[in-house]
Amino acid sequence: MLLCIDTGNTNTVFSVWDGGKFLTTLRTATEHQRTADQYFVWFSTLMEHHGLAVEIDEVIISSTVPRVVFNLRVLADRYFGCRPLVVGKPDCLLPHPPRVDRSAQVGPDRLVNTAGAFDRHGGDLVVVDFGTATTFDVVSNDGAYIGGVIAPGVNLSLEALHLAAAALPHVDITKPQQVVGTNTVACMQSGVFWGYVGLVRGICDRILGERDRPMKIIGTGGLAPLFSQGDVLFDIIEDDLTMHGLTVIHRYNKENG
Ligand SMILES: Nc1ncnc2c1ncn2[C@@H]1O[C@H](COP(=O)(O)OP(=O)(O)O)[C@@H](O)[C@H]1O
Ligand SMILES: CC(C)(COP(=O)(O)O)[C@@H](O)C(=O)NCCC(=O)O
Ligand SMILES: [K+]
Numbered sequence: 001m002l003l004c005i006d007t008g009n010t011n012t013v014f015s016v017w018d019g020g021k022f023l024t025t026l027r028t029a030t031e032h033q034r035t036a037d038q039y040f041v042w043f044s045t046l047m048e049h050h051g052l053a054v055e056i057d058e059v060i061i062s063s064t065v066p067r068v069v070f071n072l073r074v075l076a077d078r079y080f081g082c083r084p085l086v087v088g089k090p091d092c093l094l095p096h097p098p099r100v101d102r103s104a105q106v107g108p109d110r111l112v113n114t115a116g117a118f119d120r121h122g123g124d125l126v127v128v129d130f131g132t133a134t135t136f137d138v139v140s141n142d143g144a145y146i147g148g149v150i151a152p153g154v155n156l157s158l159e160a161l162h163l164a165a166a167a168l169p170h171v172d173i174t175k176p177q178q179v180v181g182t183n184t185v186a187c188m189q190s191g192v193f194w195g196y197v198g199l200v201r202g203i204c205d206r207i208l209g210e211r212d213r214p215m216k217i218i219g220t221g222g223l224a225p226l227f228s229q230g231d232v233l234f235d236i237i238e239d240d241l242t243m244h245g246l247t248v249i250h251r252y253n254k255e256n257g
Pocket of ligand 2: 008130
């Protein structure tokens with residue numbers, strides 16, 4: 001079976017694909033010091049806990065943190081007896097190569113989102129992914145990643161306020177009751193929540209204006225549903241888009257590699 005690994009700057013997600021569906025999805029904090037042995041103890045313990053006695057014989061990795069790839073490669077080699085496909089490396093083929101200034105610099109998560117979204121929805125898309133950073137990935141009519149936008153992530157913005165201003169506490173994001181906050185926490189939540197609603201809407205409107213054609217807007221990442229409570233921001237919300245993209249790229253490499 002195929003193990004799909006998506007490492008973001010905050011969290012790493014492992015998901016097991018049986019060829020038709022994901023059997024389980026496991027999440028751990030991203031730490032570059034974690035060894036292959038540590039990954040395996042964590043993974044095998046939870047697989048056993050879920051009663052999943054499956055044999056992994058293929059691995060695909062997308063990592064926005066280059067340093068973790070070494071240990072993930074060792075994991076695949078030592079425990080699953082395979083050489084992983086690593087998105088963004090020259091030996092990993094993409095169904096539609098990106099058309100940007102330096103394709104080697106594009107975050108692999110964005111290439112994967114593009115592949116997953118095009119497979120499900122066809123071309124002319126904007127994928128908005130709420131992770132450590134909030135990214136906008138523009139997918140052309142023929143399925144290529146052709147550029148986008150990188151904005152600071154929601155939690156990063158809240159944390160930056162806390163770190164830079166002595167009197168501002170650490171707060172979690174939520175949709176505030178009112179725009180006008182009557183205490184410090186409510187004021188901060190309002191600034192970030194409504195600020196992001198405006199940011200997403202404003203950037204998508206500008207992308208649509210610049211591209212001058214109808215496009216579908218797809219939201220993904222854990223915070224997409226929260227922000228769509230503030231305004232109609234997305235045509236579709238899909239929380240498994242990155243994982244789906246990994247299966248698409250894996251299949252493409254099997255068929256064409
Ligand atoms: N459903 C959720 N509710 C609240 N916060 C979330 C949710 N999903 C993710 N987050 C937060 O959003 C940030 C980005 O998370 P994640 O999507 O895992 O980022 P990355 O892919 O960059 O690792 C993290 O700080 C995480 O705690
Ligand atoms: C923009 C990102 C930091 C987003 O990563 P994430 O929020 O998923 O951790 C990542 O896609 C990245 O490191 N990109 C490299 C630069 C680029 O995509 O052009
Ligand atoms: K992201």
